[in-house]
Amino acid sequence: MDSRIRTIIYTVAAAISLVGLAEATYLAVLYLTGETAVCGGSASCFEVLGSKYARIGGVPVAGFGALAYFSAFSFATFAAFGYARASKFFALTVLAMFACTLWLLYVQAFLLHAFCRYCLFSAAIIFLLTGVVVAVPASDKA
Amino acid sequence: MKRYLPFVIVVAVALLTATGATMLYRTKQRPALTITKEKSTSPGGESVHIRGNPNARVTLEEYGDFQCPPCGLLSEPINQLEKDHQPNLRVIFRNFPLVTHAHAREAAIAAEAAGLQDKFWEMHDLLYREQPIWSKATDARTLFNSYAGMLGLDIERFKKDMDGDKAKGRVEADQKHANLLGIQNTPTIFLNNKAIDPKNLNPESLRAAADAAVKEKPSS
Numbered sequence: 001m002d003s004r005i006r007t008i009i010y011t012v013a014a015a016i017s018l019v020g021l022a023e024a025t026y027l028a029v030l031y032l033t034g035e036t037a038v039c040g041g042s043a044s045c046f047e048v049l050g051s052k053y054a055r056i057g058g059v060p061v062a063g064f065g066a067l068a069y070f071s072a073f074s075f076a077t078f079a080a081f082g083y084a085r086a087s088k089f090f091a092l093t094v095l096a097m098f099a100c101t102l103w104l105l106y107v108q109a110f111l112l113h114a115f116c117r118y119c120l121f122s123a124a125i126i127f128l129l130t131g132v133v134v135a136v137p138a139s140d141k142a
Numbered sequence: 143m144k145r146y147l148p149f150v151i152v153v154a155v156a157l158l159t160a161t162g163a164t165m166l167y168r169t170k171q172r173p174a175l176t177i178t179k180e181k182s183t184s185p186g187g188e189s190v191h192i193r194g195n196p197n198a199r200v201t202l203e204e205y206g207d208f209q210c211p212p213c214g215l216l217s218e219p220i221n222q223l224e225k226d227h228q229p230n231l232r233v234i235f236r237n238f239p240l241v242t243h244a245h246a247r248e249a250a251i252a253a254e255a256a257g258l259q260d261k262f263w264e265m266h267d268l269l270y271r272e273q274p275i276w277s278k279a280t281d282a283r284t285l286f287n288s289y290a291g292m293l294g295l296d297i298e299r300f301k302k303d304m305d306g307d308k309a310k311g312r313v314e315a316d317q318k319h320a321n322l323l324g325i326q327n328t329p330t331i332f333l334n335n336k337a338i339d340p341k342n343l344n345p346e347s348l349r350a351a352a353d354a355a356v357k358e359k360p361s362s
Contacts, residue, residue: 018155025163033170034340035327046212050344070159074152081148 003082006136010080013090013132017073020125024069027062027118031055048116053107061104065122068097072129087136094129101126175324175337190312191236191262193221195229199359200334202352203234205320207328208250208269209243209277212343216329217270219345223352230356235266237316238328245282247313248304252286254312255303259295268293334359 031049048054054061072093078086101123108115202220206213224233237253239246249269256265268289269276276285283304290300303309320330331338331348333355342351 021155021159022162025159026166029163029166029170031341033167034343035170047215050212050341052346066159070156073155077148077151081144083148 007080007082009132009136010076010087010090013129014073014076014080016125016128016132017069017076020122020129021066021069021073023118023122023125024062024065028060028066031060031062044114045116045118047114048108048112048119051107051112053104053111065097068093068100072097091133091136094126094133097126098130175330175332176335190316191257191266192232192234193263194224194227194232196232198227198230198232200227200231200352200355201234201332202231203236203332203335205236205238205316205323205325205328205330207238207240207243207246208253208266209246209273210240210328211273213329214270214273216331216343216345216348217267219348221267223349227352227356230359231352235262236320237313238320238325238330239313239317240328243277245277245279248282248286249276250313250316251304251309252289254309255300255306256290256293256295257312258303258308259299261293261295264293265289 027049031054049062056064072090075086075090075093079090104119105123108119202223204213204216204220206217208214220233224231237250239250253262253265253269256262272285272289276282279285286304287297287301290297327340329343331343333351338348338351342348
């Protein structure tokens, strides 16, 4: 793949990761302050974000999400600057995030029977990042 | 220089995120609320709506907004707590309709108007149960009138009370009291005068806190 296109793709991936980082950080701070996330007048956010699935060992899942997005952003940035290994780490991070997203979607759909719009937005971001990973040919990931 | 640029960008984003998160945290952080004896005996501090044993030693006091979805979600679990812990736990409800909710104040007045015919809790439960319907209605008042009919209230009196000063006065008294306590969000729930951490405002944590309080202070 042309290095210019590769730079553009990873720059876009870094920008997408930044949006996810902002959202996850916002949710993590809301959790820490105890404020209820406003979700267009629906109780679903409260139900999902207040559930036992929204935290692991007292740490909000959004906090882990922020860390994951920051890692994805960092690897995408390094990959955009031509660091060969970074694209591999970026792919691994995004695939791990994708797996977690599938689990969280399952929890919302089948265990809580409620969907949080913030979580769905985050899932959309991760699907986009997964698309980037799939779009970049394997030979360029090494 | 280009070699170091990604490091600079990553560190800058980390710093910006940490600074932004800290600022947001400071903006949103609120002091822990407690109801002191002076505050509970201040004008408007007397409890009007009590469900359960009035002399129960454990009191769960909610400042709620009938149009707030989380309040609606906790309504039934709180009713269940009161039933499960009879006669050790009583529930007090106070109105704190938020200005951001179009029909919240009117709903609070409807509950108080029903209260003037001794059906406050029945209207309270009905308003929470039907919240998804009336909160989206353009004319919620008509629905409140029909709820009054469903509860067997004197409709004409209910309509008069909705427009009168007594029901409005009760809502305003609750709001004044809430402001005195520094309440800003709904639901704000106190268990024996100590506000429950908003992080624990879910049915499971609320039950655990109530169970612990009842165990600690059983009625004699």
